[in-house]
Amino acid sequence: MLYAPIDNDAHWSARYTRLAERVQEPPPELARPLYIADHCCGWATHAACDALSQLAGVQVQPDALRIGTGLPVGAELDALLARVAQTLREADCLRGWRNELMDVFAMDTRLGMIERAAMRPLGLLTRAVHLNAWTPDGKLWVARRALSKSTDPGMWDTLVGGLASSQEDLEHALLRECAEEAGLSPDSLAARTPLRTVLRMHRRLPEGYQVEDILTSTCVLPAGTCPVNQDGEVMEIEQISVAEALRRIDEGDFTVEAALVILEDITRRHAHGEI
Numbered sequence: 039m040l041y042a043p044i045d046n047d048a049h050w051s052a053r054y055t056r057l058a059e060r061v062q063e064p065p066p067e068l069a070r071p072l073y074i075a076d077h078c079c080g081w082a083t084h085a086a087c088d089a090l091s092q093l094a095g096v097q098v099q100p101d102a103l104r105i106g107t108g109l110p111v112g113a114e115l116d117a118l119l120a121r122v123a124q125t126l127r128e129a130d131c132l133r134g135w136r137n138e139l140m141d142v143f144a145m146d147t148r149l150g151m152i153e154r155a156a157m158r159p160l161g162l163l164t165r166a167v168h169l170n171a172w173t174p175d176g177k178l179w180v181a182r183r184a185l186s187k188s189t190d191p192g193m194w195d196t197l198v199g200g201l202a203s204s205q206e207d208l209e210h211a212l213l214r215e216c217a218e219e220a221g222l223s224p225d226s227l228a229a230r231t232p233l234r235t236v237l238r239m240h241r242r243l244p245e246g247y248q249v250e251d252i253l254t255s256t257c258v259l260p261a262g263t264c265p266v267n268q269d270g271e272v273m274e275i276e277q278i279s280v281a282e283a284l285r286r287i288d289e290g291d292f293t294v295e296a297a298l299v300i301l302e303d304i305t306r307r308h309a310h311g312e313i
Contacts, residue, residue, distance in 0.1 A: 050308060053287070054301035061239045061294055065161060065247050072160055073104045075115055077144030081161030081247045089129035090122060116150045122160075123153035131159050133245040134188045139204040140164060151204040158246035166295060167212040167233060168254040169198035169220075170303045174261050176313065178283050178300065181219065181267070182274040183293070194286055195296045196254075197265060197275065198222070208233055212255060219272055220265035230257035236302045239295070254299045256307075280304060280313060 065081040072080035082090075082103040090096045090103065095118045097104040105122060109115045119142065126132050132155040139151040143163050157164050171179040179197040183190055198219045202211035212233060216222040233253045241248040259265075265275050278286075283304075287297045307313045 050284075050301055050305045053284070054298065054305055057294070057298055057301065058237055061237075061241050061298070063240055063242050065240075066242050069161065069247060070099075070101065070103045072162075073102055073107070074119075074142060074144070074149050075106045075109050075111060076104075077147060077149055079142060079144035079149065079162060080249070083131070083159050083161075083246045085129070085131050086126055086159040086246070089126055089131050093121060093125050096122065111149055119150050119152040123156040126156055126159055127153075131245075132156060133158070140201065141204045148205075154201070158243055158248055161247035161249055164248075164250045165202045165208065165211075166199060166250055166252050167202060167208055167215060168196045168252065168295070168299045169212060169216055169222075169227075169230070170254055170256050170299055171197040171220075171265070172256070172258045173277050174258055177277040177279055179220075179259065179265060179275065179277050180283070180292075180296075181265075181272045182276075184271050184273045187271060190293045192273070193296075194292045195272075196299050199296065199299075208253060218269040219267055220275070221268050222259075222263075222265060226260055226263055227257055230255045236298055239298075241294070250295075252295055252298060254303065256303055 066083055068084035069081040070087055071078055072082045087098045087103050091098045095106055097107065106115045106118050127135060134155055136154040138154040140154045140157055142149045142152055181195050181197050183193050183195050185191045198215045200215040202208055213224055216227060233255050236252045236254055239248060239250045239252060267275060283300055286292055304313060
């Protein structure tokens, strides 16, 4: 059983509810519904619509942006999506360029793949996997994002978190991120819980619209385990008490995604008598 100080000032579930409500925002002003291959799947910013207005295979309409109308899922549609991403890049609509492909979904239907940096300007769904890791004596492992990160540099995060790449199984994505961000082997994660969905976030960002499924797995790492970052995206890893985690969340030191994952896990563990 994990033991931690009881926070008498507020209920963890109330904290979580307030934060979850804050990340359900409407699409950006002047954003248009996005249709790819006749499926509604996102929200394109006004700047993205302007940038794509002259691209073959794209129709900018008063009430929608349509890409690949009539095209089936396959190589031709993927090639068009690659041209869309490159056009947005040339128009300075993207925040960086990752050389990483991500799946384009409409509900549960996979339509194709596109450069990661184009996801937010087009308001496309992303899937983020997190590991919320505990010590045997009830402390929480957390990681501080490197100052070189393009989003939320220097902020505190869950020990492991990242987006699933194109056609990547979510469980595999989590194991990959665990190896890259914390140097954890599958053996040390044998007792972790299956991935569960915390919520779907809708949040306005400077570059567009974040529509993201946040998934998490919980694990008590074996005694003596010392996570070490491998990919340079983390500047610091430490273990903190539940009380300290709550303090940092209240002060805005954690990313929104990490705060939601941690609060959901604390609430769940408290309900099961583990905290």
